[in-house]
Amino acid sequence: MSGKFIxxxxxxxxxxxxxxxxxxxxxxxxxxxxxxxxxxxxxPVAEAVRNLILDKSYEISxxxxxxxxxxxRADHVxxxxxxxxxxGELVVCDRFLSSSYAxxxxxxxxxxxxxxxxxxxxxxxxxxDCTIFIDMDPAISWRKQNGKTITDDRIENxxxxxxxxxxxxxKRLAEADPTFVSVAPLPEKSATHRLILEALKxxxxxx
Ligand code: TYD
Numbered sequence: 001m002s003g004k005f006i007x008x009x010x011x012x013x014x015x016x017x018x019x020x021x022x023x024x025x026x027x028x029x030x031x032x033x034x035x036x037x038x039x040x041x042x043x044p045v046a047e048a049v050r051n052l053i054l055d056k057s058y059e060i061s062x063x064x065x066x067x068x069x070x071x072x073r074a075d076h077v078x079x080x081x082x083x084x085x086x087x088g089e090l091v092v093c094d095r096f097l098s099s100s101y102a103x104x105x106x107x108x109x110x111x112x113x114x115x116x117x118x119x120x121x122x123x124x125x126x127x128x129d130c131t132i133f134i135d136m137d138p139a140i141s142w143r144k145q146n147g148k149t150i151t152d153d154r155i156e157n158x159x160x161x162x163x164x165x166x167x168x169x170x171k172r173l174a175e176a177d178p179t180f181v182s183v184a185p186l187p188e189k190s191a192t193h194r195l196i197l198e199a200l201k202x203x204x205x206x207x
Contacts, residue, residue, distance in 0.1 A: 003085035010134030074122035106169025
């Protein structure tokens with residue numbers, strides 16, 4: 001596999017999308033082509049599964065939720081991520097397996113082992129070279145949103161306590177996985193962006 005795989009992770013409302021956009025602009029301006037994609041989604045089938053997962057009109061049990069994310073991932077890995085990595089390209093993905101560990105494994109209580117098992121066949125040995133974890137407690141980012149409704153998707157709508165658990169789950173993953181880079185957001189978005197560039201350059205993933 002000659003390509004490189006970078007994943008962005010973090011709780012809702014921590015500025016992940018802004019940082020992804022800044023990275024995309026930087027890579028475009030510096031002539032470094034990359035495939036930007038997201039989970040759940042990235043292919044027509046995975047986007048259809050995404051709509052199903054996030055639809056508030058369904059009640060979905062934690063184990064079924066984990067399978068649905070893995071289903072979307074299996075298609076995304078086969079149709080988009082692995083082909084690009086085989087062509088030697090740089091792939092940047094908004095969320096990946098670690099979201100399943102943090103949300104379904106930790107916050108929903110399925111446990112990390114079950115997430116590993118459910119995703120084993122979906123992954124085809126596909127593993128990020130680096131995971132940029134935007135390290136911000138959602139209790140803070142939620143206050144920052146000023147009580148404004150963020151969206152009405154099923155998972156984002158969970159309680160502050162649930163999102164606190166997601167954060168705890170991420171912290172555990174970050175401690176255990178040497179390919180995780182925790183980036184605590186600075187008040188200036190551009191300063192956070194520079195921290196991310198530095199981390200990726202140091203690992204030889206971008207120039
Ligand atoms: P999205 O709108 O993409 O959220 P964000 O902009 O915060 O990335 O919705 C994806 C939601 O799905 C988000 O709440 C995180 C959740 N999720 C899981 O629970 N497990 C997973 O494996 C993935 C990929 C996402």
